[in-house]
Amino acid sequence: MICRRARKCAELFEIPLIGTLGLVVLAKRKGLIALASRSLNVLKTP
Numbered sequence: 001m002i003c004r005r006a007r008k009c010a011e012l013f014e015i016p017l018i019g020t021l022g023l024v025v026l027a028k029r030k031g032l033i034a035l036a037s038r039s040l041n042v043l044k045t046p
Contacts, residue, residue, distance in 0.1 A: 010017055018026065020043060028036040 007017060021040075024033070024036050024039045024043075027033045027039070033039055
């Protein structure tokens with residue numbers, strides 16, 4: 001429910017939706033994180 005509302009809000013303000021993986025890749029490309037794989041492993045861990 002919250003996710004659906006957030007998506008509608010993003011669309012209203014024309015904010016692109018890139019998802020978690022896209023965000024990690026973007027952070028890596030901008031040099032904000034050293035290793036994308038480390039961040040993805042943290043996300044995978046329950």
